[in-house]
Amino acid sequence: MxxxxxxxxxxxxxxxxxxxxxxxxxxxxxxxxxxxxxxxxxxxxxxxxxxxxxxxxxxxxxxxxxxxxxxxxxxxxxxxxxxxxxxxxAGIDITLPGRTPKIGVLHPITQTIEEFKDIMGRFGFTAVEGPEIEDEQHNFTALNIPAEHPARDPLDNFYIAAAGVSSGGPVLLRSQTSTVQIRTMERTPPPIRIVSLGRVYRPDTQDDTHSCMFHQMEGLMVDRDVTMAQLKTVLALFAKAYLGEDVKVRFRPSFFPFTEPSVEVDMLWGETWIEVGGAGMVDPNVLRAVGYDPEAVTGFAFGLGVERFCMRRHEVRNIRLFYENDARFLRQF
Structure with a gap:
């Protein structure tokens, strides 16, 4: 060749x-x-x-x-x-440093709710849940809110017409987590020490601190010789546990149908006092509505706005930011 x-x-x-x-x-x-x-x-x-x-x-x-x-x-x-x-x-060099995967984080409100549960758990309160669609009995009547009370105005609530037809009576998106304390007391004898955290719905005019949907933490304690002093102590200790020892809280006399006496709870944010919830001693009529003897037991209840506590801690000035789904904002938490 x-x-x-x-x-x-x-x-x-x-x-x-x-x-x-x-x-x-x-x-x-x-x-x-x-x-x-x-x-x-x-x-x-x-x-x-x-x-x-x-x-x-x-x-x-x-x-x-x-x-x-x-x-x-x-x-x-x-x-x-x-x-x-x-x-x-195949194109993967296992000797090179790895790339940290981009993973999501819990929403700041979810983080706040979990921390609320942890703090109140250390105070001896058990977290419970209840439905977001309620009947008038649990949302109003059992809470000592009479039929003529303005809180029942259809313009101040989200009634669900179709659900009302199928259930045989008016139903609505719950306007407060106080409904859960009624359901808990109906099936549980005293003593009770619970918190319930979840969404509530009100057709409020939206602004920097108000939304049509927001979250509340409802607290309830029923036992012998429960006092207003205990209520104020629990709320003050809770605020310090979440916001720090330097937080300032005040209680203003107020009125709620389901508590007597009642107070509104404010905290100082900068130079401005901002309302964060309401509280008071459980009204005897509420205790009777669930079969408790108001002569034998007393109790206190409170409802706190989750968003406002979260806003105060993280210096968020507009509640809308929590629900605009802007990843640039949410990644900061």
């Missing part, structure tokens, strides 16, 4: 064999076949050099060295590929 043709055929065969080698054993077999010193096809090519005319020997010798060098280089590269982990061959 003419030398150049033999070199070309040798190169094609070597490239094909080395590229097809999938294991170290197959690659070694290709090395022996094409680059073996004692036997193999390279030795045959060397014999051809001795048959070339003297004037062509220099050119043919250069071609021989080029082919040999190319096959040796390809063999070395393939050896390195087989020595590397298989996953690296």
């Amino acid at each position: 003419e030398p150049n043709a033999a070199f070309d055929e040798y190169e094609r065969s070597a490239v094909a064999a080395i590229s097809a080698a999938a294991t170290a054993e197959q690659l070694e077999a290709a090395r022996v076949e094409f680059l073996g010193k004692k036997q193999g096809r390279l030795k045959d090519l060397q014999k051809l050099l001795g048959q070339v005319a003297a004037e062509e020997r220099r050119v043919i010798g250069q071609r021989f060295n080029e082919v040999k060098t190319k096959v040796e280089s390809l063999l070395s590269s393939r050896q390195k590929e087989l020595d590397r982990p298989k996953r690296v061959i």
Whole structure:
């Protein structure tokens, strides 16, 4: 065979064999076949050099060295590929530092709710839940809110017409978490010490501190000899536990149908007092409505705005930011 043709055929065969080698054993077999010193096809090519005319020997010798060098280089590269982990061959170098995956975080309101539960749990209160769609008995009547009270005005509540037809009476999205204390007392004898955290709904005019949907923490304690002093102590300690020892809280006399006496709870934010909830001693009529004897037990109840506490801690001035789903805002918590 003419030398150049033999070199070309040798190169094609070597490239094909080395590229097809999938294991170290197959690659070694290709090395022996094409680059073996004692036997193999390279030795045959060397014999051809001795048959070339003297004037062509220099050119043919250069071609021989080029082919040999190319096959040796390809063999070395393939050896390195087989020595590397298989996953690296697919484009993943496991020796490189990992990339921290971008994962979500709990919503700031969810974080606040969980922390509220933890704090109140240390005070001995158990977290309970109740439905967000309520009947008038639990949302109003059992809470000592009479039929003519303005709090029952359809314009101040979200009544659900279709649900009312199917249930046989008016139903609405609960306007307060106080409904849960009624349901709890109906099925649980005293003593009781609970909190309930969840969404409530009111058609309020939206502004920096008001929304049609927000979250409340309802608290209830019923036992013998429960006092207003205990209520104020619990609320003051709670505020300090969540906002720090320097928080300032005040209680203003107020009126709620379901508590007597009643107070509104304010906290100082900068130089402004902001209302964060209402509280008071459970009205005897509420205790009677659930079958408790107001002569034997007393209790206190409170309802606090979750968003406002969260806003105060994180210096968020607009409640709307919590519900605009802006990832740039939410990633800060």
